[in-house]
Amino acid sequence: MSTVKLTVNGKSVSATVEDRTLLVHLLRENLNLTGTHVGCDTSQCGACIVHIDGKAVKSCTTLVGQIDGANVTTIEGIAKGDQLHPMQAAFRDNHGLQCGYCTPGMIMSAIDIVNRHASDLDEETVRQELEGNICRCTGYHNIVKSVLDAAGRMKVAQAAE
Amino acid sequence: MYETTYHRPASIDEAAALFAKHPEAKYLAGGHTLIPVMKQRLAAPSDVIDLAKIKEMIGIEATSDALIIKAATTYYDITQSAAAKKAIPAIVYLTSVLGDPAVRYRGTIGGSIANNDPAADYPAAVLALGATIKTNTREIKGDDFFQGLFSTALEDNEIITSVSFPIPAKAGYAKMRHPASRFALTGVFVAQTKSGEVRVAATGASQNGVMRVPAIEAALKANWSAGALDGVKISADGLMSDIHGSAEYRANLIKVMAQRAVEAAG
The missing domain is CATH 1.10.150.120 ([2Fe-2S]-binding domain)
Structure with missing residues (x-):
């Protein structure tokens, strides 16, 4: 187990999870941000893409340890209140x-x-x-x-x- | 994925020391091969040692003779490098048709070369340009580095730190991309060194991974032009045959991709 600290959609998040945890699972299961989807789970379909420090990457192919300290934006974080992106x-x-x-x-x-x-x-x-x-x-x-x-x-x- | 312990060392020495302590460890770079394989439980390293954030392993330098790309430099950073574009544009082109944009943000040149996938792109560039692979313990000539499917001259604990590509007189790359995986169904890198030597390497074709193509080298040595390859016949012996293409199809692709690569090289 390790503790990772992230900023997710502008909020500081700290989670103590197994080292094998993938970012997509942290988002969906620990943070209840289920807008990010698991499609193929083999790094090919892009349904799991989120922004890590502004870059669009596959959250199903990212261990949480790899992005400790990073700034993550998901589909839930791009609208401004009621105003869609x-x-x-x-x-x-x-x-x-x-x-x-x-x-x-x-x-x-x-x-x-x-x-x-x-x-x-x-x-x-x-x-x-x-x-x-x-x-x-x-x-x-x-x-x-x-x-x-x-x-x-x-x-x-x-x-x- | 089986349980594992993640490490983020700050230096090459620290990474090697961690490996010495955990002999069942694997080095992790961009993770776009290792993590999928771990998810399939085809690999179960006790520890993963992340090299991607080690500052001394990131960066691109060009001298008058060589383009040196440090091993943890991402594909994206290579495509954006003015120095790389000026030194060997064929390397930048090869990188721009590798994977997809999300893969290019994470994948690293060192990871690709260390993995030696038989359909990966960089091995063709390393072999055709006669590059040198620098590790934390030694230098390995590109000619000696690739040793068949997914195997290389690297020791388990050895870390690629940079790749040095001699700047050629001419170089070009062309590949038939698999439309779903974007790996090379067959890709060919052609190069003419500054001393006039012609070196040609094909990836995605041979059952033993990346290979030189002597018949094409001889034809291009005599006459550097796409037309010079019209009469060349490549044997299908030892080439891969699968649902995506027969050995004969790949044999023909080697010629056609070599012609396109020569045209790209000018």
Whole structure:
């Protein structure tokens, strides 16, 4: 057992857990943040993606010890109160989801993609960058549309801040 | 996953000392091979010793002769490195088509090379460029490093600290990506050294892991062009055959990927 200290969605968290605990299990089972999903559990589908120190990584392939002291953001931490994050709003408006299972991972990846490609985001780049996130419902078309739409909204939101 | 004890040493010496105390330990870098394998219970190290935060193992330097990438440098940092792009753009390209963005944030060059997956990308670059692997105890020539599927010249307790790639006159990489795993169905790295030697390595093809391809080296030595490979025939003997592609298919891919790599190298 070890004690790890993290900041999760802006709050300090301290948990004493077995060393084999994966971040996704800490989030879901200890912190009741069940928005982060376990999809394939083999590091391929991206449903478990969260931000660790601002980078979109797979929480099912991260031991909690590896990120002791880190800043973690999950799907529960991106809205401002009742106001959805622009990426969430764009997914809703563009029908970017069907069953919704992959959506938290998609959104966390997509925010990271927009952050990294502020000015040069086109459809091809979005499709390439989303290859670590698997969706079995949508055929990706509306997901790509959502990300491109959100990229514009995030730019506007940033300019306003 | 079976129980294990996690350690985060601050230095290479501390990591080696921890390994000496725990002989059933494994070193952990990005964790994108070891953790999945531990989850499947195919590996059950008593202890995992995390190398990813050791500062002396992170960074990229270029001299006029070599690009030196420290072992715990992530793929993402390699793709962002202006020094790497200038020194050997083919390495940066190879890194940009490796895994997916979330994998590239965590995976490290040292981890990939130490694991020696038969379809991993870096072994092809190490072999084709004639790189040198530096460890905490010695230097190992790329030619002597890879010893078959998932096996290398490394001792269990040995830590790769950096990889030094000689800067070539020309180099290029091309791969047929497996669309789900993004591993190389076959990938070929071609290089022409500054002294005029041609070295070509293929990954994802042979049953014994990464290999040199003498027939392509000879053809490119005579004439460095994609067209020079038109008549080259690669034998399917000893190549992998699985649901993704037959040995004959891979044999043809070696030629086609080599042609694309030469075109990329210019």
